[in-house]
Amino acid sequence: MFKSKDKWSLVPESEFSVNVWEHEIVLFNQLTQDTHLLAKPVDWILEKLKYASLTLDELTESAIRENLFPNDSDCSLAMINFVNSLLQIDVVEVQSNE
Amino acid sequence: MKTYSVKTGPFHSCLSTSLSSVITSLELLYPGMITDYQDDFYDFHIKLSTPQTIRRWLKPQVVFFFDGKKPFKPLPLDQAFPMFEWGLNWCISQHCHQYLIIHAAVVAKNDKALVLPGQPGAGKSTLCAALVHSGWRLLSDELTLLSLSTGLISPLARPVCLKNESIKVIQEFAPEAVFGNVVHDTVKGSVTHVKAPNESIDKVDIPATPLWVVFPQYQADSECLLNDKTKGLSFMELAKLSFNYNVLALTGFNALSQLVETSGCYDLRYSRLEEAILSLDNLVS
Numbered sequence: 356m357f358k359s360k361d362k363w364s365l366v367p368e369s370e371f372s373v374n375v376w377e378h379e380i381v382l383f384n385q386l387t388q389d390t391h392l393l394a395k396p397v398d399w400i401l402e403k404l405k406y407a408s409l410t411l412d413e414l415t416e417s418a419i420r421e422n423l424f425p426n427d428s429d430c431s432l433a434m435i436n437f438v439n440s441l442l443q444i445d446v447v448e449v450q451s452n453e
Numbered sequence: 454m455k456t457y458s459v460k461t462g463p464f465h466s467c468l469s470t471s472l473s474s475v476i477t478s479l480e481l482l483y484p485g486m487i488t489d490y491q492d493d494f495y496d497f498h499i500k501l502s503t504p505q506t507i508r509r510w511l512k513p514q515v516v517f518f519f520d521g522k523k524p525f526k527p528l529p530l531d532q533a534f535p536m537f538e539w540g541l542n543w544c545i546s547q548h549c550h551q552y553l554i555i556h557a558a559v560v561a562k563n564d565k566a567l568v569l570p571g572q573p574g575a576g577k578s579t580l581c582a583a584l585v586h587s588g589w590r591l592l593s594d595e596l597t598l599l600s601l602s603t604g605l606i607s608p609l610a611r612p613v614c615l616k617n618e619s620i621k622v623i624q625e626f627a628p629e630a631v632f633g634n635v636v637h638d639t640v641k642g643s644v645t646h647v648k649a650p651n652e653s654i655d656k657v658d659i660p661a662t663p664l665w666v667v668f669p670q671y672q673a674d675s676e677c678l679l680n681d682k683t684k685g686l687s688f689m690e691l692a693k694l695s696f697n698y699n700v701l702a703l704t705g706f707n708a709l710s711q712l713v714e715t716s717g718c719y720d721l722r723y724s725r726l727e728e729a730i731l732s733l734d735n736l737v738s
Binding site: 388 | 685686689692698699703710713714
């Protein structure tokens with residue numbers, strides 16, 4: 356299970372090409388040469404992590420501030436699911452910060 | 454053995470064969486595209502011949518040579534022409550990476566192209582054959598060649614391959630069409646090839662701009678339904694149906710992105726050709 360202090364970042368040296376069509380994101384990972392069909396707000400998460408490593412709480416708070424998520428009890432779980440899906444396809448990595 | 458020059462769209466093939474069934478079929482189905490050998494540059498050097506073994510007499514076979522190598526196992530001799538067609542598809546799809554090549558039929562009206570991608574059995578060749586005998590121009594029934602440099606689709610105007618029940622369906626739909634021999638017991642069942650209409654052959658050097666991507670699916674007794682398909686799903690299916698998307702990597706991604714971005718994407722379910730054609734005519738009008 357991920358911890359709240361864990362820092363999330365893009366996999367080093369990775370480069371992505373992204374198409375955004377309504378709620379769909381088609382992402383081409385130039386490092387792995389894989390193509391993935393994802394959903395919004397994955398493009399927003401990638402943009403955030405491009406400039407800094409962030410914790411889940413920081414990502415979630417930022418998403419609420421920018422009205423991507425409603426401020427309710429489900430938003431943390433939603434963010435975990437999104438970053439975990441990016442972890443599964445080797446787009447992001449997580450570093451324990453304890 | 455005689456050597457021929459076969460010009461199919463942007464490709465120039467050198468074909469050596471003494472098999473009369475192949476020569477007869479080429480003369481019937483590739484009018485104006487086959488000439489005697491000329492000292493020229495060829496994209497593909499193909500030879501179709503019988504093995505020099507006892508197989509020459511006992512259950513005779515045909516062997517497909519590409520650049521002197523045998524990429525496929527021999528087939529029964531009566532499958533020589535289908536083997537030429539399938540072999541030429543293989544030559545193009547494995548070597549011509551100046552195109553993003555998609556497993557799709559493609560037809561055009563007023564040089565605007567409608568791409569019909571689909572797995573075998575989806576009904577794309579049947580629908581393609583019906584469309585090109587209803588006023589559409591044939592670009593290809595099997596290989597959509599999306600130019601990486603221009604984003605346009607290059608025509609091939611080669612014969613349309615029909616299988617099993619589709620043969621009778623198109624014989625009834627377009628009795629004026631020119632059919633090759635029906636060859637039975639191939640890996641695809643019974644197959645035949647239908648000559649491209651003359652107007653399509655005449656315009657084989659004129660590329661078309663892709664504007665629509667329609668994923669057809671034949672379903673017995675279904676009413677005709679043309680529905681929007683999301684661009685993300687369309688992209689992923691097209692990538693899966695491409696022969697060289699992975700080879701082209703980022704270049705392939707960019708080419709496919711442009712195709713999907715600039716095209717309307719749809720799912721088409723149909724059972725009756727007339728309804729499907731009307732639906733597609735309405736879409737592009």
